[in-house]
Amino acid sequence: MAKKSRVKFGTSGDDTFTGTDDSEIFFGFGGNDAISAGGGNDHAFGGRGNDALVGEAGKDHLFGGSGRDLLLGGPGKDVMVGGADNDTFLIRQGTGVDTIADLQAGDRIDIRDFNFASFQAVLNAAHQSHGDVVINLGSGDQLVIDHTKLSDLHSEQFIISSQITGPSSSQSPYLVSTNSHVTIESILTAGDSIGGYKMAGIPDGLGAFDNGNGTFTVLMNHEIPGGLGAVRAHGANGAFVSQWVIDKTTLQVQSGHDLIQHVFVAADGFSVDHSAANGNGITFSRFCSADLADASAFYNAASGLGYNEGRLFLDGEESGVEGRPMAHIASGPDAGKSYELAALGNMAYENLLANPHTGDKTVVAVTDDGQNGQVYFYYGDKQSTGSAIDKAGLTGGHLFGIKVADFAATSQCAELHDPAGCRRAIRVHLGRSRRCERHDRRADRPGE
Template sequence: MSIRIQRLAAAAAVGIGLSLSAGTALGQNKGPSTGSTPYAVPVAPNVRTYSIATVDNVSSADDTFNKIGGGTYGMVGVPDGLGAFDNGDRTFTVLMNHEIGATSGVVRDHGTNGSFVSRWIINKDTLAVVGAKDLIQNLNLWNGTGYTTFNTSNPLASGAGIGRLCSADLAPVTAFSNGAVGTPARLFLSGEETGAEGRVFAHIASGANAGSSYELPRLGKFSWENAVASPFQQNKTVVIGTDDSTPGQVYVYVGNKTGTGTEVDKAGLTNGALYGIKIPSAPLEDTAANAARNATPFGIGKGGSTAFSLQIKNTTGDVSGLTGAQIQADSAANAITEFLRPEDGAWDTKNANRFYFVTTDRYDQVKDGTGSQIGRSRLWALDFTDITNPTSGGQIKLLLDGSESLANGGLNMMDNIGVDKDGNVIIVEDVGGNAHNGKIARYNPTTGNVEILAKHDTARFGDIGTGATAPFSNDEEFSGVIDVTDIMSDSLLRNGLSDERWYLFDDQAHYGAGTTAQVEGGQLLIMAVPEPGTLCFVGGMIGMATLRRRRRR
């Protein structure tokens, strides 16, 4: 038997240990550590989804795991931004935001309730959860002149902690290290989507200081969707922040790496200046005269581009002493461009000068045939002239203008995004309580094609014309999508082909029926998008193995 066939057979054998949903062949696979099948149903041919951990939010004993260090650990709802890295021992680490309010949930390891980051160790061959725990042990908050540390020994008052950590970014080491300057520690960035006074944090995920989180006042206060660091290795540190407001801005932080201080000092996250994206041709993505969202934004159509510049904030770029309201006022006074709800963003994996982001706008009823309201959710690219000199600006390009029909891959209310190793943009929808079934899609920037990869399980969450099944509702959203192909490159779950792609993501099932600790429903999942044709062989291997097992009974 060839090595390639051996790997395929091994993958088939592992597959026998995963529960296959009735009627879905290899489509939906229940992982060994959860009692629930995947909330995501494949749409594109040969796509496979796997559930890893679930909070069904119906009992206190739902999906509990070994806690790293001893005890048990329960999955908590409203999972959002994700990060992952290989541990080098057949397991990988997952970092997961939980977007719960500052007054919700129970007291966490950093001493108070509210939003937090969980840390998971997953077996890459079986997707079994080895263990989990809270990442944040020490929370360092800015007091105007320095940091005050809060933890179980010095806890914040209940409700005074972190609120609604949203999308996240675990950038490669190259984002924060360059030779003698910077830090090799993995930094997980995430911010509070809580309105104008939202803060942003760097959570240290590796090294001697793992478990410490720092507020980053130099990056500013606003309703943070995400803070995304450029992976391009240089002495400068470049982080783009998106303000999820209506309207909201896109900000660029530029700092300098150092060789001394804390991990965040060395990473260049405490000494830089904040700028706003400014499009001279128009201060607004849409105007009141464009109430129907039909006009071309900034005078450009789909595929078109126009220049943008970087407008420095607060004269010097130092916003560490400003409130969010003051930052917003400064942006308005300096005509920093306002977009229709900037959501998630991600750097291109093929072009260091390109940054993608989406604007959500509002639900398009016309596209779904459910009403007369028009929405224009759009995909943009910021093409910097030179990422080593980001303040020189560049061109902003409109890639998807929101008018695309459902038949042509049209999406509604784009939210979380990621870019895979091939340069494709993975996009999820957040339609927020509308009958539209939220989906995951893949956009190819070379061809402009949009492919729907998966959708929510209609039997649980419903769709247009189909109601949800209690306790589930139609208020559902996938989030946190990241490419983990390199991590899964040697997993026994692969089909033995080098171009199989793996995407890790989660699901926010917005219903509350369980304990105070659980808050809401949710699930951690992974999806495989294999080369066409391979699945037939693996399916046959699993089918034969299953048949033989039945005959032996």
């Protein structure tokens, strides 16, 4: 029988490789690949994409290639080359002697396993050996950094703790990692200011998207009751949405501002621009959770129907039965405009969750956080004309409640723990919601 080739090739997509105890060569090519080389003296090439390369036992050579790669040599005498972009090198106890051949300014070396108290303690464990830096990690483990001077190293390149205070945050993370492979870094803390813009209190629902230029945007709800807080960019105090631009490499916050600039509501037929400039701002109360759905939730590329000119951020007021659902446009030519979604009705909104796989239909799950809170579903049709929310299918649709058969006059809590209580659920059409109209909780309650 012919011996199997020791060379394994990936594709332009995301590939996963698991090696054997033989010496093998792996080529990931494009995509975000995961290569676990196994035993033997292996060579792993990630290629393009954000790859994860693990050498395991043996004398391995790992080459990340372009992209933000993760490299872990494992036991043995390994050589790691991150390549282009900012990479992370994981060094763990029992690693033997690992060599980083091309440390770049934006790369990071994770040595949390060795319990260094500070970056100075790392320097104290290091020495210059000709043109290289050698760090003694203890128990026979060493890290060699090729073609580097001790004076070239800086603290930002080393991860020595699972909790990292980011460059823009005044506080260390409140969360504590219990996994040596997980690092938690604080980005911004309530009270911190960026360029004079302060992160206010009661942050809640979040959304984030890539800007395609080395930064990403974070959208943040602030669950402030109406009547409290400062007057915001839309001309009123109370709840608002902040927008932050953050560097993907350093996690430094570059800028922040109010997302909501112009508000359009059903009470005046969406024809009036409510803004600070016009002196007619509208007060919002307690924006809770949020949903930044995929663009396909509101645009069908196959038919061309829907809104494809910016990202829509959905939230609602968790302020009682008259709470309003909202869609905020976060990018594109309409950025800064916010629309009331009157077709979804009024309630104490916990969240609005849009389904990104519904074609020409727009489907949004609506969760009510009132005393008798329920779950509703809105069904609308994407359009080719009209306002942003018209195109997105968020007007003129139908609202449905959930009614579970055989639950009338019984305890839902008791039935949910009874396997025999799993019964058929049906949709109940509640009709079209109009502005300033709320649903009667008794009529909409399952089983009544």
